[in-house]
Amino acid sequence: MINVFWAKFFDRIKLRRSGRKSGMTLIESLVAITLLVMGFAGAFKAFLAARSLYLAAKDERVVTQLAQSRIERLEMIEFQDLSLWGMSNLLVNAEGDPSPEGRFQITTSVTPGSSTNELDIAVSVSRRNRATGEFSVPKEFITTRFD
Secondary structure, eight states, X not given: XXXXXXXXXXXXHHHHTTTSOSSOOHHHHHHHHHHHHHHHHHHHHHHHHHHHHHHHHHHHHHHHHHHHHHHHHHHTSOGGGGGGGOEEEEEEOTTSOBOTXXXXXXXXXXXXXXXXXXXXXXXXXXXXXXXXXXXXXXXXXXXEEEO
């Protein structure tokens, strides 16, 4: 059934070309290949751009989760021990575990609040640039007051 369809299709094409030689010229082939390559190159470029955006969005989600997780962890600490939790530039992986090769950097500052029974806690998280290896300006800031 399908073969009959294709046979009739090609017969129609041959009838239309009755005055010409059959087949494609070299120029026609080169133009077709060039258009095909340009189409694939455009699709590949779009794929790379989408992948880059996906990775950036994924990193931003991790940054937000790390900052929130840090605040939630501090909420479980006794008030008198909170001042011990201030730290600067702790390298962590995406799960929040300390790692020397960590892609994220957490800074926690604990400062006295306006009254004696208050502490202001600020958490900032920055991420390492995948291309340069440098840490960016902190992308997420969360501040809270414990009393």
